[in-house]
Amino acid sequence: MRIATWNVNSLKARLSRVEEWLSYAKPDVLCMQETKLADTAFPHMAFEALGYEVAHHGDGRWNGVAICSRVGIDDVVNGFASGLDADRDTRLVTANCGGVSVTSVYVPNGRSLEDEHYQYKLAWLATLEEHLSAVTAPDRPVAVCGDFNVAPEGRDVWDESKFVGTTHTSEPERQALAKLEKWGLHDAFREHYPDDGLYTYWDYRAGDFHEHRGMRIDLLLLSAPLAGAVEWALVDRNARKGKLPSDHAPLFVDVALP
Numbered sequence: 529m530r531i532a533t534w535n536v537n538s539l540k541a542r543l544s545r546v547e548e549w550l551s552y553a554k555p556d557v558l559c560m561q562e563t564k565l566a567d568t569a570f571p572h573m574a575f576e577a578l579g580y581e582v583a584h585h586g587d588g589r590w591n592g593v594a595i596c597s598r599v600g601i602d603d604v605v606n607g608f609a610s611g612l613d614a615d616r617d618t619r620l621v622t623a624n625c626g627g628v629s630v631t632s633v634y635v636p637n638g639r640s641l642e643d644e645h646y647q648y649k650l651a652w653l654a655t656l657e658e659h660l661s662a663v664t665a666p667d668r669p670v671a672v673c674g675d676f677n678v679a680p681e682g683r684d685v686w687d688e689s690k691f692v693g694t695t696h697t698s699e700p701e702r703q704a705l706a707k708l709e710k711w712g713l714h715d716a717f718r719e720h721y722p723d724d725g726l727y728t729y730w731d732y733r734a735g736d737f738h739e740h741r742g743m744r745i746d747l748l749l750l751s752a753p754l755a756g757a758v759e760w761a762l763v764d765r766n767a768r769k770g771k772l773p774s775d776h777a778p779l780f781v782d783v784a785l786p
Contacts, residue, residue: 529782529783530781531780532559533558533560533746533747534549534559534561534746535562535634535675535775535776536560536562536563537562537774538562539565539594540564541772542774545772545774546560550575556597556599556625557595557598557626557628557671558597558778559596559632560596561592561632561633562591563584563592563593564589565586566587567584569588570582570586580596580598581598581601582594582595583597583601583606585606585618585620585621586618587617590617591617591634593633593634595621595623597623597625597626602623602624605622607620609622615655619636619652620656620674622659622663628670628754629664629668629669629670631660631672636652637649638677638701641698649677649701656708660672661711666751667751669785670712670750674746674747675776676705676745676747677695678696678697678704678705679744680702680715683723683724684743684745686727696743696745712752713749713751714751715748716754716761717763719755727742727743728745728779729745729776729777730743731775732775748761748780750783754783757785758783760782761779761781761782764777764778764779765777
């Protein structure tokens, strides 16, 4: 099974790029973030033409997440599981795809360490762990995919000295992510590629992509049954090039399911 994640930064603006990528990359499951579409505006027919069913959770503002699957999709949960504090935004959707519990997440940015949005981000990550415990278990096939807005380590940003006192690299954020992994998830891409300078996001400004000033904030967190079966992983930098790209590149892993 090929499992992918991609912050598309507006599906309306990037639909042709997503269709092109699906046509050649052929993931079995694609998690998207920042669709910026309401559920009623989602272009289901375009995805159905490529063989994908879609679960989308969006309100047409700045967020919006989706799971696209060509291996079936059911047991859809929009937002956090019943009984947990409701998410005030449309930032996660969970579904069963071909026997794998898949969650597409768009973690809050945090804005600044002094902003209330930063505390919201930390609380959101803690609730995500509760959500996973409510809908699945770490001994099952689980994939939590998306834009986490956290660079797990210093090697995951182009120059950590440029991020001192900012979000994405603060210790509480990294601890919150580590706690989520301790629940039973593995950073699948990093386990296969320990090198520095491997990024998934480059700001549009100041030629950051061409200068390779990036961050690795898009992650595929897999439970042990999946992480132990990963055969290949890739950040598709080519999808960050060309006309009207997202500022993120798609990331995917190939898992040998039994």
